[in-house]
Amino acid sequence: MSLKINPNNFIWSIVNLLRKAEIELPEDVKSALIRAETIEENQVAKSQLQAILKNIELAKNHGIPMCQDTGIMIFFVELGTKFHPGFDLEVAIREAVILATAEIPLRPNAVNPLTRQNSGDNTGIGIPDINWKLVPGNQLKITAAPKGAGSENMSALHMFNPKEIENIPNFVLETVVNAGGMPCPPLTIGVGIGGSFDAAARLAKEALLEPLDTPMNRLEIKILEAVNALGIGCMGLGGSTTALAVHVKTAYCHTASLPVAINIQCWANRHASVVFGGEE
Amino acid sequence: MEYHLHTPLKKRDIKKLNSGDIVYISGEVLTARDEAHSRILEMDEKGEKLPFSLKGAAIYHCGPLMQQTENGWKVISAGPTTSDRMSKTTHSLLKAHDVLVIIGKGGMKGIASELKDRCVYLAYTGGCAALASKLIQEVKTVHWLDLGMPEAVWVLRVEEFGPLIVGIDSNDNDIFEKVREKAEKVLKNLRR
Numbered sequence: 063m064s065l066k067i068n069p070n071n072f073i074w075s076i077v078n079l080l081r082k083a084e085i086e087l088p089e090d091v092k093s094a095l096i097r098a099e100t101i102e103e104n105q106v107a108k109s110q111l112q113a114i115l116k117n118i119e120l121a122k123n124h125g126i127p128m129c130q131d132t133g134i135m136i137f138f139v140e141l142g143t144k145f146h147p148g149f150d151l152e153v154a155i156r157e158a159v160i161l162a163t164a165e166i167p168l169r170p171n172a173v174n175p176l177t178r179q180n181s182g183d184n185t186g187i188g189i190p191d192i193n194w195k196l197v198p199g200n201q202l203k204i205t206a207a208p209k210g211a212g213s214e215n216m217s218a219l220h221m222f223n224p225k226e227i228e229n230i231p232n233f234v235l236e237t238v239v240n241a242g243g244m245p246c247p248p249l250t251i252g253v254g255i256g257g258s259f260d261a262a263a264r265l266a267k268e269a270l271l272e273p274l275d276t277p278m279n280r281l282e283i284k285i286l287e288a289v290n291a292l293g294i295g296c297m298g299l300g301g302s303t304t305a306l307a308v309h310v311k312t313a314y315c316h317t318a319s320l321p322v323a324i325n326i327q328c329w330a331n332r333h334a335s336v337v338f339g340g341e342e
Numbered sequence: 343m344e345y346h347l348h349t350p351l352k353k354r355d356i357k358k359l360n361s362g363d364i365v366y367i368s369g370e371v372l373t374a375r376d377e378a379h380s381r382i383l384e385m386d387e388k389g390e391k392l393p394f395s396l397k398g399a400a401i402y403h404c405g406p407l408m409q410q411t412e413n414g415w416k417v418i419s420a421g422p423t424t425s426d427r428m429s430k431t432t433h434s435l436l437k438a439h440d441v442l443v444i445i446g447k448g449g450m451k452g453i454a455s456e457l458k459d460r461c462v463y464l465a466y467t468g469g470c471a472a473l474a475s476k477l478i479q480e481v482k483t484v485h486w487l488d489l490g491m492p493e494a495v496w497v498l499r500v501e502e503f504g505p506l507i508v509g510i511d512s513n514d515n516d517i518f519e520k521v522r523e524k525a526e527k528v529l530k531n532l533r534r
Contacts (some may be wrong), residue, residue: 110467131416173490235529297468299521
């Protein structure tokens with residue numbers, strides 16, 4: 063079976079997907095921020111959370127990106143094995159990024175890593191960063207997750223000795239303390255445990271996409287409670303909510319390895335998804 | 343306390359500010375981040391004159407999202423960037439220029455003693471770029487656009503820009519440092 067979609071319509075769907083991700087926070091993230099503001103007793107932190115909530119409303123009502131760091135363009139694509147678009151999806155996504163940069167607009171953030179020359183359109187070698195996954199079925203699901211540098215820069219990876227499992231929560235805490243107010247807390251913390259050097263980092267990033275109201279397991283709750291006991295608070299100015307959620311994803315790893323990656327996400331946990339196809 | 347300041351700023355304007363105070367600024371602010379700081383220092387070293395004045399200036403650590411229209415540049419989104427990336431270059435910058443206010447987010451490690459009696463660090467809520475853009479009335483001019491949109495120096499006219507929290511005052515009080523010290527203590531106790 064072949065599901066044809068019009069490449070032009072597809073490109074505009076991706077532009078609109080990026081627009082949605084940049085302008086409107088997912089409801090679960092917004093709810094978590096409202097809850098943080100409600101329970102906050104530190105007046106400075108409360109003022110910061112109120113500014114965030116006001117900013118979210120303004121961005122949505124005026125249709126402008128909530129943060130000037132519109133991020134680098136990261137996509138997670140789940141391609142059904144029975145979904146045949148009939149055109150090059152990667153080329154189309156790249157075109158959509160260029161179009162979105164001019165239309166929304168987005169800040170041109172993509173630079174050559176060494177010359178620091180800005181391409182001007184948010185594309186370059188390896189950017190947009192598109193992660194492909196083949197899945198059964200006849201659907202195509204695309205998630206856009208633009209990632210800002212402030213929080214990404216505070217992320218960390220460590221290759222543990224397999225005998226050091228109990229040090230994993232401490233590694234998260236050290237990373238959060240070291241980051242302080244720099245990654246714009248309240249944070250979402252994605253932890254990838256296992257896999258390999260690079261797979262752990264990818265797990266950590268995928269963990270950031272988990273809805274914030276997903277029930278946390280014991281390890282996640284333990285880490286979250288310890289993080290919030292640090293008192294770093296909103297924007298590092300002190301307060302009770304340093305992180306909104308901790309999500310851990312695991313994968314099997316080599317018997318001699320224990321890779322652990324921590325991907326730090328700012329309060330603006332931006333992502334949006336769109337699904338194509340699916341009908342018989 | 344809450345203060346409403348207007349540029350050009352005088353030293354007495356900032357000396358009265360204490361960490362934790364809330365400030366709103368009206369007047370002119372200049373954006374400068376990583377690359378602009380580097381270029382300022384390079385030009386200083388060569389003895390060249392900057393195309394803008396930093397005397398009594400308010401520097402905003404911001405890489406705005408701008409759009410060019412028929413009527414010039416329009417601010418779309420313009421929140422603060424992580425200030426600590428500029429900590430190192432700010433040491434040198436303050437030696438050569440009488441900057442009175444630095445606006446940014448996340449604090450600047452090890453800078454409080456440098457700011458003493460000469461400058462304050464004001465924290466603007468990170469990520470609140472839509473909010474900030476509504477308080478920017480005009481893009482007066484832009485310098486060094488060759489550095490790219492985020493890294494260029496944008497001269498902005500702002501109105502009641504804030505709320506800004508005095509993160510580091512001119513008396514060596516640093517809220518971020520205090521919070522960090524407390525967090526490190528908690529972490530140390532957990533390790534026991």
